[in-house]
Amino acid sequence: MRVFFIGFGQAGGKIVDMFIEQDKKAPTRSFRGIVVNTARTDLMGLDNIELKDRILIGQTVVKGHGVGTDNVTGAKITADEIDSIINTIDNRGTHDIDAFVICAGLGGGTGSGGSPVLARHLKRIYREPVYALGILPAPEEGRLYSYNAARSLSTLVNEADNTFIFDNSAWKNEGESVRGAYQRLNDEIVRRFGVLFRAGEVSKSGVGEMVVDSSEIINTLRGGGVSTIGYAVSETVSKSTKQKQGFAGGLLRGLKKREAAEEVLTGEDKSAKIIGLVRRAMLGRLTMPCDYTTAERALVLIAGPPNEMDRKGVEKSKSWVEENIAGVEVRGGDYPTESSKIAAVVMLATIGDAPRIRELMEIAKETKEDVVKSKERRSSMFDGDEIDPLFE
Numbered sequence: 001m002r003v004f005f006i007g008f009g010q011a012g013g014k015i016v017d018m019f020i021e022q023d024k025k026a027p028t029r030s031f032r033g034i035v036v037n038t039a040r041t042d043l044m045g046l047d048n049i050e051l052k053d054r055i056l057i058g059q060t061v062v063k064g065h066g067v068g069t070d071n072v073t074g075a076k077i078t079a080d081e082i083d084s085i086i087n088t089i090d091n092r093g094t095h096d097i098d099a100f101v102i103c104a105g106l107g108g109g110t111g112s113g114g115s116p117v118l119a120r121h122l123k124r125i126y127r128e129p130v131y132a133l134g135i136l137p138a139p140e141e142g143r144l145y146s147y148n149a150a151r152s153l154s155t156l157v158n159e160a161d162n163t164f165i166f167d168n169s170a171w172k173n174e175g176e177s178v179r180g181a182y183q184r185l186n187d188e189i190v191r192r193f194g195v196l197f198r199a200g201e202v203s204k205s206g207v208g209e210m211v212v213d214s215s216e217i218i219n220t221l222r223g224g225g226v227s228t229i230g231y232a233v234s235e236t237v238s239k240s241t242k243q244k245q246g247f248a249g250g251l252l253r254g255l256k257k258r259e260a261a262e263e264v265l266t267g268e269d270k271s272a273k274i275i276g277l278v279r280r281a282m283l284g285r286l287t288m289p290c291d292y293t294t295a296e297r298a299l300v301l302i303a304g305p306p307n308e309m310d311r312k313g314v315e316k317s318k319s320w321v322e323e324n325i326a327g328v329e330v331r332g333g334d335y336p337t338e339s340s341k342i343a344a345v346v347m348l349a350t351i352g353d354a355p356r357i358r359e360l361m362e363i364a365k366e367t368k369e370d371v372v373k374s375k376e377r378r379s380s381m382f383d384g385d386e387i388d389p390l391f392e
């Protein structure tokens with residue numbers, strides 16, 4: 001799929017920078033990207049986005065210092081300067097793309113406020129679908145972040161064609177700070193979504209047995225709402241065999257060779273391996289942990305060396321996913337890569353119930369009530385008419 005990424009705010013900018021870096025290493029170019037921010041320093045720190053594709057907005061309002069965590073200002077600035085963002089997108093070229101993907105941390109100010117505004121305008125102007133990849137804040141970042149994320153997400157789901165969720169709190173390790181985990185989390189995000197978004201692109205290793213093209217991803221996402229993805233990876237036999245042979249000393253070599261011969265996979269084994277991977281992907285940690293049985297649609301994707309691909313394995317995996325989700329639409333296929341690894345991605349689209357989002361909405365409701373109460377308390381402090389104001 002040819003994707004036009006727009007990185008909004010600090011988190012979004014860094015992630016798009018990494019998608020472009022990943023794309024540069026791929027055999028063919030599938031991604032292009034621009035970044036938008038109200039903070040000049042965040043734009044400076046990127047490596048793979050051309051200078052002309054880094055847009056600083058809100059200069060007259062915040063003078064390049066960012067909007068802090070004020071997403072209302074982030075939304076307003078974006079609406080005021082939407083023309084310059086759209087111009088940059090047009091200059092970069094959109095005629096050959098399959099979809100837009102807006103990436104942003106939803107708990108902050110710029111990306112949180114700006115993403116839904118941009119999604120609305122992109123949808124009005126272009127025919128291609130507009131997706132968002134939204135990052136949820138960890139509760140430890142404070143209630144304001146959760147409040148911002150809840151407001152941003154509930155707007156975004158009505159503007160974007162579908163919103164992928166990555167939950168920072170589910171992915172950071174116990175005892176680790178969110179900030180300290182950013183690099184690792186971003187690696188996880190780009191690895192997973194990179195496999196998904198590159199599906200259907202021509203690779204040097206040839207064409208897959210069952211090609212997934214971009215229209216299948218788009219159809220799977222047609223239901224809207226929020227989506228999550230699972231991922232699992234395994235070394236191919238030839239690589240693990242090579243490693244074993246490499247590690248084994250002279251005496252052990254003969255024995256290891258015999259083991260290796262036994263490891264050559266038959267068709268059945270290949271299928272079993274693929275089914276095992278798909279199960280691990282769906283039952284393991286999702287980008288947004290949730291009840292996968294509530295997904296309306298799904299897409300199963302296998303990427304790896306051509307000799308590891310197996311039509312029956314993909315078909316059986318699709319059936320297994322179909323048995324386990326609410327809906328009946330499960331698409332799937334494979335694409336060959338030159339990697340020594342075989343990866344499975346399961347995209348669970350249009351999730352019906354996600355406790356994490358319920359929790360976020362609950363925190364946001366309480367926060368709003370507390371803000372109203374404290375405002376009332378503050379204003380009542382100066383109630384009464386004993387003291388005359390200086391002037392009316």
Ligand code: GDP
Nearest residue numbers: 009010011105107108109110111112137182185
């Ligand atoms: P903005 O620049 O105003 O849009 O706000 P930020 O992007 O700095 O922060 C918004 C949210 O994104 C917060 O919840 C941060 O914890 C999170 N965040 C910031 N940088 C990163 C990052 O590099 N990776 C991830 N996964 N999350 C980030």
